[in-house]
Each structure stands twice: as C-alpha cells, then as structure tokens.
Amino acid sequence: MVQEPRLRLAFITGASSGLGLAFCLELDRRDDFDMFYLVSRRRDLLEELANNLRHPVRLFPGDVTDPVWQAELADDLADSSTRPLIKYLVQSAGMGRSGLAADLGQANQDTVRLNCLALTQMIQLTLPYMDKGSHILNIASVAAFMPQHGFASYAASKAYVLSYSRALHSELKAKGISCMAVCPNPMETEFLTKSGQSAQVKGFKRLGVESPENVCRKALRKLDRGKDVSLSNGAARLVLALSKLLPHRLVLWFERKFS
Numbered sequence: 001m002v003q004e005p006r007l008r009l010a011f012i013t014g015a016s017s018g019l020g021l022a023f024c025l026e027l028d029r030r031d032d033f034d035m036f037y038l039v040s041r042r043r044d045l046l047e048e049l050a051n052n053l054r055h056p057v058r059l060f061p062g063d064v065t066d067p068v069w070q071a072e073l074a075d076d077l078a079d080s081s082t083r084p085l086i087k088y089l090v091q092s093a094g095m096g097r098s099g100l101a102a103d104l105g106q107a108n109q110d111t112v113r114l115n116c117l118a119l120t121q122m123i124q125l126t127l128p129y130m131d132k133g134s135h136i137l138n139i140a141s142v143a144a145f146m147p148q149h150g151f152a153s154y155a156a157s158k159a160y161v162l163s164y165s166r167a168l169h170s171e172l173k174a175k176g177i178s179c180m181a182v183c184p185n186p187m188e189t190e191f192l193t194k195s196g197q198s199a200q201v202k203g204f205k206r207l208g209v210e211s212p213e214n215v216c217r218k219a220l221r222k223l224d225r226g227k228d229v230s231l232s233n234g235a236a237r238l239v240l241a242l243s244k245l246l247p248h249r250l251v252l253w254f255e256r257k258f259s
C-alpha cells in the first residue's frame, strides 16, 4: 500500500503579534511546508492573520503554559491521520516584567513558566514529529548575555533559552534537526508596554532598536546556513562582545546607577 506523504507543519507560538506574527508572514513565502499551526491566546487576532496567509491554517488558540491545552495539542498530533511532520517550530510566546525581583512576586514565576518551562515542554511534545530537515527557532534576547538589574527573571529566563537551544542544536545534529536561539535587541512591539516599559525605546538604547521583520528575515537566512544563534544587527553583536569583556559585576553596577 502506498502511504500518503506526511503533512508538513510550521508551528508558531506567539503568532498574534510582534515577532511571531512577522515569522508567520515571512515563512508564508516558503513552499517547504503545507500548513500553519498558529498559537496564542487571542483567537480573533489569529483568525485575522489566517485570512491573510497563503498557506492553510489550523488555529490552536490557548495558553501554552496550560497543561490542559498541552494535552489537547498532544492528542491532536497523535490522533491526526495525516502523520504530521513539524518542519518549523517557532517559539515566540514570551513575557517579561521590569522592576525589582523582590517586588514582582508571581510575575517572576510566570516569566519562568512561560519563557523556560512551556518552551521546554513544547519541544518535548513536538520532537517526536520532527525529522531530518526540521528546525526549532527559540526566541531568546540580547538580555540572555548578561544579568539585568531591574529585569532579573526575564534576563535569566532568556539565558536559559540561549543555553538550552545551543545544547539541543548539538544533540539533535545527528538526527538532522537544527535548533536556533534568536537574540533580538529591543523591538517596539506590545512586549514593551506589557513588560512595564514605555512604548518607545529611549536614550542610547534607541541605537539598537530593530524591526521584527529584520530580526526574522536574518534569523531565517542564518537558519539556512546551519547557525545555532542569530544576532541581527551590530548593536546586538556589541552587547555580546561587551558581555564577554566586562565583568558582570561592573555591568550590574552600571545598570543600577543609570536605570
């Protein structure tokens, strides 16, 4: 009996806005997958996006940290008669709260639950549906390179994403699966106001601001070249160089003085 070809999926979390949305639009230009699986909590925005994409879309709205949602996704993938093959997993769902960790309380845990735990669970859940030529793109940040006074749990969570992604890239190489950490500078997305910052980046940090479109275009180009980390502008590379040169004690002092 001849088997039907597998249904190749591009699975995007955080698809309703910002960088996740930019990844959907950019990946939509490619022909190496058959269908999007789009995830975020705001179904209406996902529906609007689905209407503007070339590829067919399956909406999977929900909270990625919710065990019930995760179980439904696991059942959906397992039950599917289409033998899904996840070609791209882009994990852009993320959060952060600025402020002193001692004052943030639950928000610290929510950050770790979403940025680290759910990201890891999603990989665990989808990896059985990946094969040679599959790609995982985890959105980290330049915040991953150094501890941040006033953004402690966020920077620590992104350090986890960076380290975990690079190690996975090495471990999955033998199977032909790649894993990349995307490390953007500040982008003027909903993230800024949701995290308690002003909607526009101010001061010297403006020099590093980049657009989600640029971040995702460069990340996909680097993915095609087999890289495990994507920095998309000179300012991000400067932050990385400084993080290697300067004692982190000094960086924290500077952040404390000038924040």
Ligand SMILES: NC(=O)c1ccc[n+]([C@@H]2O[C@H](COP(=O)([O-])OP(=O)(O)OC[C@H]3O[C@@H](n4cnc5c(N)ncnc54)[C@H](OP(=O)(O)O)[C@@H]3O)[C@@H](O)[C@H]2O)c1
Pocket (backbone or CB within 6 Å): 013, 014, 015, 016, 017, 018, 019, 020, 039, 040, 041, 042, 043, 062, 063, 064, 065, 091, 092, 093, 094, 095, 096, 114, 139, 140, 141, 142, 183, 184, 185, 186, 187, 188, 189, 190, 191, 192, 194
């Ligand atoms: N903007 C920056 O300056 C910046 C810089 C470096 C790295 N990053 C990282 O880039 C990624 C994307 O952020 P962004 O700038 O594009 O911000 P954004 O516009 O706020 O996007 C975050 C996305 O995550 C979704 N989301 C949040 N919590 C979720 C949950 N529990 N379950 C499912 N979906 C959830 C949101 O959709 P719903 O609200 O509909 O659920 C939204 O689609 C994040 O990981 C962020 O840490 C951002």
